Amino acid sequence: xxxxxxxxxxxxxxxxxxxxxxxxxxxxxxxxxxxxxxxxxxxxxxxxxxxxxxxxxxxxxxxxxxxxxxxxxxxxxxxxxxxxxxxxxxxxxxxxxxxxxxxxxxxxxxxxxxxxxxxxxxxxxxxxxxxxxxxxxxxxxxxxxxxxxxxxxxxxxxxxxxxxxxxxxxxxxxxxxxxxxxxxxxxxxxxxxxxxxxxxxxxxxxxxxxxxxxxxxxxxxxxxxxxxxxxxxxxxxxxxxxxxxxxxxxxxxxxxxxxxxxxxxxxxxxxxxxxxxxxxxxxxxxxxxxxxxxxxxxxxxxxxxxxxxxxxxxxxxxxxxxxxxxxxxxxxxxxxxxxxxxxxxxxxxxxxxxxxxxxxxxxxxxxxxxx
Numbered sequence: 001x002x003x004x005x006x007x008x009x010x011x012x013x014x015x016x017x018x019x020x021x022x023x024x025x026x027x028x029x030x031x032x033x034x035x036x037x038x039x040x041x042x043x044x045x046x047x048x049x050x051x052x053x054x055x056x057x058x059x060x061x062x063x064x065x066x067x068x069x070x071x072x073x074x075x076x077x078x079x080x081x082x083x084x085x086x087x088x089x090x091x092x093x094x095x096x097x098x099x100x101x102x103x104x105x106x107x108x109x110x111x112x113x114x115x116x117x118x119x120x121x122x123x124x125x126x127x128x129x130x131x132x133x134x135x136x137x138x139x140x141x142x143x144x145x146x147x148x149x150x151x152x153x154x155x156x157x158x159x160x161x162x163x164x165x166x167x168x169x170x171x172x173x174x175x176x177x178x179x180x181x182x183x184x185x186x187x188x189x190x191x192x193x194x195x196x197x198x199x200x201x202x203x204x205x206x207x208x209x210x211x212x213x214x215x216x217x218x219x220x221x222x223x224x225x226x227x228x229x230x231x232x233x234x235x236x237x238x239x240x241x242x243x244x245x246x247x248x249x250x251x252x253x254x255x256x257x258x259x260x261x262x263x264x265x266x267x268x269x270x271x272x273x274x275x276x277x278x279x280x281x282x283x284x285x286x287x288x289x290x291x292x293x294x295x296x297x298x299x300x301x302x303x304x305x306x307x308x309x310x311x312x313x314x315x316x317x318x319x320x321x322x323x324x325x326x327x328x329x330x331x332x333x334x335x336x337x338x339x340x341x342x343x344x345x346x347x348x349x350x351x352x353x354x355x356x357x358x359x360x361x362x363x364x365x366x367x368x369x370x371x
Contacts, residue, residue: 022109023070024205024237025094030067030103032089032261035060051260063089064100065261071205074235076227078252080242086261087241091209094239095128096120107205125154128205129198133213137182137193143169144178147196154201161200168196172226188219192226199230208240212247220247227251245284249273249293257281269293291322291357299325299356300338300346307337308344315339316348322356329353 036059051062064086071077079087092098094105096112105112107127115123124130129150137146144165151161169178172192182190191211198206208227212220228251231238242248248255249269256266265277273293276282299322314336316325325348328336335349 021073023106024073024108025071025239026104026106026109027070027094028068028104030064030090030093030105031062031101032064032086032093032098033058033060033062033101062086062261063098064093067103067258067261067263069256069263069266071237071239072254074237075253076231076238076240076251078240078242078248078255079258080245080248080255081258082243085258087243087258088209089261090258091207091239091241094207095124095130097124097130125150126201127203128207129201129203130207130209131191131194131198131211133210137190139182142179142181143174143185143193146182146193147200150197150201164200165196168200169193171199171230172196186219187215188222191215191219191223195223195226204237206236206238208238210241210243213243224250245288249288257284270295270298274298289323290359291326291353294322294356296320296322296325296338296346296348296353299352300348301352303337303344303347307335307347310337310344313337318345322353326350326353 035055049057051065055061067086067090069077079090081087089098093100094107094112096105096115100113107123112120112123138149141149144162147168148161148165151164152158156164166178169175172195174189174192174196177185177189182193185193194211212223215223224247227238227240230236231251240248240251249272252269254266254268255272256263257272258264259280265272265281267275270293272281273285273288273290276285295318296316297318313334314328314332316328316336316338318338318340320328320338325336329348329350335347337344338346338348
């Protein structure tokens, strides 16, 4: 497995105080159980049973099992796992396209599970837009009218919705194709139309349910870059479902890795690759090029007083990947100072960088050095 690209050295468009801001989505102890009498299955009492044992005891199948997480404002939160892990069921529960069995879901502090039909309609139309794997385009409508369809449902006047649709079409790189029908578009172009349609409603959150899995590899890469660009330009909150680890590492600020309906680990790409929670996660990330994901936070050693004072040697930001730092150190031929907000917090040289490549690095020292 190869990672599509290296992580950039600078943070993405997440607000600096995003950790302190209230979460956009807050999920607590969420269960979804399928089967006769599933609504009466006491989730907490059965939490420790395996899926097989629970099915044998109750006749029900667990899709989502006691899941809790927050989605922070402005982040790309990726939920990934293999087929049957529960990831698509989970994202559909967020807007109650699938009704949760138990637990709580809140958007901006508002209880989603308590919403009536009108509030749910407003949630799905204006606050959280879904982009599906199957584009769901109307074949008899033009690109422009497909993109404007959601605004039409909202009752937006024709001239206004068509102007907004044209703006979104340009944003996703389809300018000049407004008059085409879906059958005249490639798969990647059709997916861009679906993305533009979701963006046209100006939702607070974009929910992606494996939107690119049916696309050819090159087109899929283009669409991944489109998501990264939109996030960088707009800082929009996104929840992205995928079974592809390379895709998750490429676009995600944080990743929740699911297995058997559970979240087995939730963290940044660096935490997932550098500190696997168990053997399952360790096996999952085994073939990932560590140097493309791990940053110099984990690789650096403490700086001596003389090194910290600096000089004419190279510097790298604390968020620089090891692969990028290797290029810097190799080009200059000397160790590089690691800077965080302009202050030296450590040193990286060939020895500590190569330890990361070999999987021998210790825990990051950035927080300790900055204390």
